[in-house]
Amino acid sequence: MTADAVAVGTTPVLSITGLTIGIGPRKAPKPIVTGIDLDLTPGRIQGLAGESGSGKTVSSLAILGLLPANAVVGGSITLGGAEGPIELIGMGRRQLNTIRGRRIAMIFQDPSSSLHPQLTIGSQLTDHVRTHMKLGRAQAHAHAIELLERVRVPDAEEALGRYPHQFSGGQRQRIAIAIALACDPAVLLADEPTTALDVTVQAGILHLLRDLATERQLAVLLVTHDLGVMSAIADDVAVMRHGAIVEAGSREQIFGSPQHDYTRELLASLPSAQTLPAALANEEDAR
Numbered sequence: 001m002t003a004d005a006v007a008v009g010t011t012p013v014l015s016i017t018g019l020t021i022g023i024g025p026r027k028a029p030k031p032i033v034t035g036i037d038l039d040l041t042p043g044r045i046q047g048l049a050g051e052s053g054s055g056k057t058v059s060s061l062a063i064l065g066l067l068p069a070n071a072v073v074g075g076s077i078t079l080g081g082a083e084g085p086i087e088l089i090g091m092g093r094r095q096l097n098t099i100r101g102r103r104i105a106m107i108f109q110d111p112s113s114s115l116h117p118q119l120t121i122g123s124q125l126t127d128h129v130r131t132h133m134k135l136g137r138a139q140a141h142a143h144a145i146e147l148l149e150r151v152r153v154p155d156a157e158e159a160l161g162r163y164p165h166q167f168s169g170g171q172r173q174r175i176a177i178a179i180a181l182a183c184d185p186a187v188l189l190a191d192e193p194t195t196a197l198d199v200t201v202q203a204g205i206l207h208l209l210r211d212l213a214t215e216r217q218l219a220v221l222l223v224t225h226d227l228g229v230m231s232a233i234a235d236d237v238a239v240m241r242h243g244a245i246v247e248a249g250s251r252e253q254i255f256g257s258p259q260h261d262y263t264r265e266l267l268a269s270l271p272s273a274q275t276l277p278a279a280l281a282n283e284e285d286a287r
């Protein structure tokens with residue numbers, strides 16, 4: 001368990017309060033996110049759903065201070081930890097660099113964006129852990145094997161010597177997850193982690209994220225426009241529209257008795273909400 005994971009049960013490790021984001025000229029930025037509240041809790045997957053352009057990605061990028069330079073951010077994002085909560089909004093680049101990858105990690109739709117095409121998986125994993133965790137060569141090698149085994153990449157030791165293009169898309173996403181988990185972060189931000197994968201491969205990655213959240217007490221923010229993905233693994237769901245959260249609740253509440261018209265529209269318009277859970281069930285049978 002990490003130092004950050006002192007908060008157990010329902011105590012959030014990351015709290016977003018009144019987050020606003022505008023992008024554009026400082027005096028008149030275009031409002032993109034207009035005040036959202038979200039809590040991420042150890043061991044739970046918080047889904048953030050909504051149509052394209054609703055502000056899901058910019059909200060998650062704000063957590064890591066990765067918005068463009070012309071973004072104006074307001075509100076509060078606090079990260080809990082052994083030394084008390086720290087405010088991420090307005091934090092300097094150097095301090096943010098000590099948090100990115102170590103206490104809050106991120107995976108993206110395209111795993112290749114997290115992987116260097118000309119370096120072996122082994123050098124990417126070991127470089128990462130040696131830089132961040134100050135491990136020696138042998139320890140870093142052993143940790144890299146353990147990480148690949150944790151994300152269920154077969155023949156982990158042999159896999160270390162291969163290049164990203166020698167793996168399938170699903171395996172590349174598993175490797176990107178291994179790199180994200182290398183420093184035992186408290187929070188994982190996953191932005192459309194399975195959108196580029198076919199539905200049966202999606203199911204394996206979603207199971208992995210579910211298991212990791214529970215086993216590692218990771219607090220996961222799952223950003224996706226796909227309510228099928230959401231219904232498969234999220235514990236809690238927030239639905240965004242035009243930069244605001246229109247409805248939030250447990251997965252059972254949102255899928256069982258949606259209150260907002262927009263949530264009902266989204267549920268009605270997404271056939272994958274039916275197909276993905278079936279693929280997940282098949283994958284579960286196969287395990």
Ligand SMILES: Nc1ncnc2c1ncn2[C@@H]1O[C@H](COP(=O)(O)OP(=O)(O)OP(=O)(O)O)[C@@H](O)[C@H]1O
Pocket residue numbers: 023032050051052053054055056057058059068225
């Ligand atoms: N760098 C930027 N400059 C200007 N506007 C931006 C920038 N990045 C995002 N936006 C705008 O912010 C809004 C929200 O974008 P965001 O990427 O967060 O949407 P999203 O909900 O994640 O959509 P998708 O599911 O398509 O990724 C969009 O209108 C987008 O055009």
